[in-house]
Amino acid sequence: MSKLIYRRRPSARPAAHSGVAAHSGEPTHGPLTREELQLAVRNHSMPLEALREDLTPPGLHYVLTHFDIPQVSGAWHLRIGGAVERAMELSLAALKRDPAISVQVTMECAGNGRSLLRPRPLSQPWTLEGVGTAVWTGVPLAYLLSQAGVEPEAVEVVFTGLDAGIQGGVRQQYARSLPISEASRADVVLAYKMNGSELPPQHGYPLRLVVPGWYGMASVKWLQSIQVVTTPFQGFQQAVAYRYQHNADDAGTPVSRIRVRSLMVPPGIPDFFTRRRYLHRGPVMFHGRAWSGEGAVTKVEVGIDGKWVPAQLDKPAGAFAWRGWSLPWVADAGHHELACRATDATGAVQPLEQHWNYQGMGNNTVQRVRVIVE
Ligand SMILES: Nc1nc2c(c(=O)[nH]1)N[C@H]1C(S)=C(S)[C@@H](COP(=O)(O)O)O[C@H]1N2
């Protein structure tokens, strides 16, 4: 078994309250490692040109899977238990007979932007594209919890996936919890459809949780059980991973809602290898999307060679879906640097400089796109 344990440096300081590191090495300024490359080819991002679409087609939506996509038996049932009056076991057919809702949700990986940090935390090496928007259809979690009858002493609800593996030396099934207040929201859904079709295997077939507004780690795929608990959940993905930490010894604070971010469709055409962008001189329309899990997007500005210009915002497509924006520009010949930055209803605005943290979480620093106009 020990061969499967994640590599740990002999000198590694133990992470607070767990005795293990959340990932496989100290941050580095070095070149991309073999392990990062393996993760990057398993977990794909959304090509930025897909920002043109309100809804991301499932094959273009980003994917993040810690372990393997699990095999799902034909006898699959969802178990609901713990501090409830009536424990339940539900088949997919039974869940499909329950009331259903559809919610349009922009989901983003908490590690999006990680590999742009200096030094670079070693884990899934996202640049900017760990995001996508889908319509998720299924049973409201609050409906099933009310059917089960949550006991008054309950504090959290724990969601466990079928997928198993080892992270930070700890054998585990992927599991996360939500406080009762979040689990009781009307828009949290146990989804069996994505954009109107059956859930694809990589997105959690047969059933996944979707927590609108929270970074993706909360939306547990391949759900096996829902347990109502009376003490806070201390599983690895809750207590060790997904925390804003200064260093390995810092207990840190939990990652929850998505920080405000905007991205633009890279204009013009790319060079195959460098991805450098080339544009013709003259009028061009910039398009992009902006979102936040903390509140509505209220402003997007486009930076052109360091000067910020307000973009036109499209109508919102729902409280938890990205909002389109556009800005016309007349390109003059030469090298230019484009950027975009969003503000949300809480007044939060994307930083121009990185806010570094040890696991590389929530890096919403503004996107910069260099273009060559000819
Ligand atoms: N069971 C399970 N659920 C999971 C994960 C996982 O590895 N296993 N990854 C989480 C993370 S970190 C993210 S960002 C989202 C990604 O969802 P997607 O692959 O459908 O885009 O799923 C979350 N749910």
Ligand SMILES: [Mo]
């Ligand atoms: Mo994630």
